[in-house]
Amino acid sequence: MIKNLSNMDYNQKRERCGQYIEALEEERRKIHVFQRELPLCLDLVTQAIEACKREMPEMTTENVYGQPECSEQTTGECGPVLEQFLTIKDSSTSNEEEEELDDEHGNHDPDNDSEDKNTKSDWLKSVQLWNQPDPLLPKEERLQQEMMETVKSDHENMRKDPMVNGAEGRKREAEKDVGGGRKQRRCWSSQLHRRFLNALQHLGGPHVATPKQIRELMKIDGLTNDEVKSHLQKYRLHTRRPRQTVPNNENSQTQHFVVVGGLWVPQPDYSTGKNTGGVTTSSTTTTTTTGIFGAMAAPPPPQWPSHSNFRPSIIAEEGSGSHSEEVVVVRCSSPAMSSSTRNHYVKNN
């Protein structure tokens, strides 16, 4: 009788404890999103969870959590957090966009390509100084945020405060566009660059497209010809003849390429089994790292500077969920480009 009672009591306690812990975990999942901002908070909750678990009579390990439990020991890298990311990922619509974003922000699932993210991170950081959504926000938000960033920077004050989120607030006053110094650097966010690439694609490649055309196609308010021109110049520089300096050491990365809409893109990694169909998303290239300067333009793709932004990847159709149509037109796999385009840029080399 008494035993019974205490049993019930015990069970109740257990149950409540379990619920509490669940709630805590839930909380932690949410907080984890803001890990950067609230590290201590996260830590606190984690500790609380652990404390609870400890308090919870003996069934700690197996009973309450029917689910995989890696959440307790780490400060929450795995388990629920991941799930959270995954769900968010699923829920949002334009996946390649996000995978791009994901890659770009280098904070996606730790399982597949952590080194990839490392390779990117350095330049990413620099990008982030300018306009970066918090990399730890859930994808949806990040996407939105980046959109907004882009739009913002593209619209009214595109160059007024590109470092809104206070990279280090270093130059609010450094914007000397008044005094006649150099203008604020325009940061080519991934989205911006994607638009650029799309425009490029529409216009037939970097060597036929002209800055003005590109700018018009991009339809970015405040974007100037000069900026596009500069970007194009850089893009061209990186896309042509990267051969000689680097021998053939990284051929592992560079051997499989296909021409996609006049742009060189790496072939999907067939061995992974995912995305065998085509070159629709940048994630197909996870093994080859993804830079914001995704698709390569017509000239043979041979070699990219290993830490350049101009690494091969796929053009991602921005915004619109329908990506495939222009991206996917695989014309041929030979480095030969339409001679017409080629003539344009061969000129002097």
Added chain:
DNA sequence: TACGAAATAT
């Protein structure tokens, strides 16, 4: 005026 290339700045 638009463009590409080169010089220069960050």
Added chain:
DNA sequence: GATATTTCGT
């Protein structure tokens, strides 16, 4: 060293 801006010649 990479990237963006400015300058210069066409």
